Amino acid sequence: MFKKIVLGTVSLLALFSLAACGQGSESKDTKNDIRTLTDAQDHKVEIPNKPKRIIASYLEDYLVALDEKPVAQWTVGEGKIQNYLQDKLKDIPTINYDLPYEDVLKFEPDLLLIGSNGSLEGGKYKEYAKIAPTYVVKNGDNVTWRDQLEDIGKVLAKEDKAKEVEKDYDQLVKKTKTDLKDKIEGKSAVVLWVTNNAAFMVADNRSSGQLLYQELGFEVPKLTKDISKKATADFSQVSLESLSQLDADYIFLVNSDSGAEMFKDPLWSNIPAVKNNQLFEFDGESSWLYNGPIAYTKMVESIQTVLK
Template identity: 85%
Template sequence: MLKKVMLSSAFLLALFSLAACGQNNDSKETNKDVHSMTDALDHKVDIPKKPKRIIASYLEDYLVALDEKPVAQWTVGEGKIQHYLQDKLKDIPTINYDMPYEDVVKFEPDLLLIGSNGSLEGGKYKEYSKIAPTYVVKNGDGVTWRDQLEDIGAVLGKEDKAKAVEKDYDQLVSQTKKELKNEIQGKSAVVLWVTNNSAFMVADNRSSGQLIYKELGFEIPQLTKDISKKATADFSQVSLESLSQLDADYIFLVNSDNGAAMFKDPLWSNIPAVKTNRLFEFDGTSSWLYNGPIAYTQMVENIRNVLK
């Protein structure tokens, strides 16, 4: 009888050991499927190694560059999307820019990438993190598209791909500077955006300003320098009277208002770059109003096409 009890005890002990071993293995397998990162708001986030249902509102440029597709793409109201990405995202449904909780739930994401600290006000982070791992990408003043690309690349385990994207871009910029040396050296340029019959000028250290001045090497007109000192956004409003004194050799115009009355004003017609036909126009669906490796690549290609 004692022998039977001992055998039974040994048998039960073996079963418990096997169960514990199985639990440990399950735990290890689970841990292998995620990696932890600390985001821009100091949240420690357990990120799936191979997410399949990503929402990254207004960060789609980076996903496409890294050969990923989101399950939903950014929009502001009906029809307001990032048109320059639609060759890759044309079949992707939209989600409004403020990412309503109910809409996010419907898409059943397994990873949320957030591009702005401000978009999480009102306890949204807590809400989102109940749906899926939620990672806030580097953002704010001084953060470049390269910083964001590398951050997202690390999240997705695609650091090498991010570096390759940067390398290709740098080669394009270098080649453009070489081919357009005579058109760039000693020449000044500005980027203007016209919408609702109002003009806005890009700051010298933001968005396309960073591209044309720091990377391509165009000279900065005095008006741009003045506006940049007070700039709090990529584009700052500028009066037509101020533009009439603009001493830029080139104007790259993002036109979101073809019928703007200002284009018929003599002050506009007498701007030197307008008078000499050195105004190059791109429509409001182009990449000039956005950030990211694809947006910047397309801007460089636009400049090459109009100046070559």
């Protein structure tokens, strides 16, 4: 009898021990709801798993591509938003691009994603980090939208989704190059942006320039090559006199100033691509001025439409 009692007691103790181990594991899992990642400025950031209230000013393209919605979206002043994303973000309130502390607090974020080092000047990082975990995404001249997508995918534990987005985009580019082979091979193209009666040309390795020349395979006009050597931003101002010598087969025009006086100038109307009706116009609400997988996808689709 005594032996049975001892055995029974040992069995109960073993059960209690297993239960305790189970509770300890569960507690550990709760702690693992936070991952520590190192951002582009070497901050060690405690990232919550499955954040619910994200602010990612000017990075909304990436969130939407990864099936996430921010709690607030980028704007400049009144009404200047990324219109090409509004089928997914139409009900999302805006927050000014410079992320005022009071406004950030109001939205009670559980994660802040910052897209450029320059936006953190003046000790802003410490202030933001007091509000929510703040992660600086890869950025800089040599950082592509793919680099940023993969970095954000890592932060959100959606690396597989990021790879899927890139794969879908690559397939679209490949199909476009095949379908439009006779319209692309041996043809040169340029992207111009007109705003406030001034023209700006995209550099050959930035934004839509990288898409045209590196991915789709259009040839680079001489003027674009010259502009690109000194480019410090995606778009560089170019004079109408220079444009009159533009040797591009196609012009993709992002027109933010449809009433610009320059369009009435003979120099403009004598640009070869304009004379040959090979100018394709998009309004300032299109995706051509932005970066990200959705922006680039829409650019490729628009090229398909006008050149088919």
